[in-house]
Amino acid sequence: xxxxxxxxxxxxxxxxxxxxxxxxxxxxxxxxxxxxxxxxxxxxxxxxxxxxxxxxxxxxxxxxxxxxxxxxxxxxxxxxxxxxxxxxxxxxxxxxxxxxxxxxxxxxxxxxxxxxxxxxxxxxxxxxxxxxxxxxxxxxxxxxxxxxxxxxxxxxxxxxxxxxxxxxxxxxxxxxxxxxxxxxx
Numbered sequence: 659x660x661x662x663x664x665x666x667x668x669x670x671x672x673x674x675x676x677x678x679x680x681x682x683x684x685x686x687x688x689x690x691x692x693x694x695x696x697x698x699x700x701x702x703x704x705x706x707x708x709x710x711x712x713x714x715x716x717x718x719x720x721x722x723x724x725x726x727x728x729x730x731x732x733x734x735x736x737x738x739x740x741x742x743x744x745x746x747x748x749x750x751x752x753x754x755x756x757x758x759x760x761x762x763x764x765x766x767x768x769x770x771x772x773x774x775x776x777x778x779x780x781x782x783x784x785x786x787x788x789x790x791x792x793x794x795x796x797x798x799x800x801x802x803x804x805x806x807x808x809x810x811x812x813x814x815x816x817x818x819x820x821x822x823x824x825x826x827x828x829x830x831x832x833x834x835x836x837x838x839x840x841x842x843x
Contacts (some may be wrong), residue, residue, distance in 0.1 A: 695835035702829050707795070708791070712743075712811035723805035725827055727768075727798045733828040734790040734798060738764055738780040743817035759790040762809040762821045769801030 722756045727734070739760050763842035774790050792798050811819030 676690065694772045696705070697835070698833045700831055700833050704827045704829070706805070707822065708807060709806060710809065710820070712813040712819040713811075717812065718808070718810045721805070721807040721809070722799070723807075723823075723825075724802050725825055726801070726804070727803055727827065728800050728829075729797065730812055730829040730831055731798050731827055731828040733826075734774075735826040735828070736766065736775050736785075736788045736790065736828075737822075737824040738777055738779070738785040738788075739822045740781070741820040742780075742782045742784050743812065743819050745813070760811050760819055762811070764823055765806045766825070767804045768799045769803065770799060774803070 697700045704725070706723055708722065708723045709720050710719065728828065742760060753769075761778055761780040764775070765773055768774050775788065777785055779785070790798075805823065807821075807823065809819075809821060811821075813819060
C-alpha cells in the first residue's frame, strides 16, 4: 500500500510540476494585459475655412482652397453661410437699374474631378450642415480635394456682403496601449 501511495504521490507531483509553468505563464499574461490598459479611439477634426467680406473695391472674386483626404478620413462635413448687405448696397443697384447679380457659388470636387458638393446662395442664407457621402466601398477618394468659389458681392461702408465656407475633415483611428501609434481599422 505504501508503495502504491508513493507512486501516486510521485505521479501527482510530476503532473503538478509540469503544468505549473503553463499555468504560471497564463497568470502572468493575464496580469500583463491588465496592466497594459484599454484600446482607445482617437478622433481629430481638421477644418478648412474660406470666408470673405466684400468691400467697395470688390465685385466678383474667385477663391480656390484645398484639403487632403487619406485612408483615416471617416467623415467630411460642409457648412455654408452667406449674408447679403441691405440698405445702401441695394439702393445703389436699384438706382443704376441693375438686376441684383450678387451670389456665391461653391463647388467641392474630389481628386478624380467628380463634384461632391455644390451650392449657390443669392440671399442671406445658412445651409444645413451637410455630410459628403463616401464611395460605395465606404471610403473617400484619397488625395487633394478642391474647393472652388465664385462670388459676386458689394460693400458700402459697414454694409458688406459676406460668406463663410467651412469644411470639416474627421479622422478616426485606434490607438493600442504602449504603442501610441494610430492604426486605421
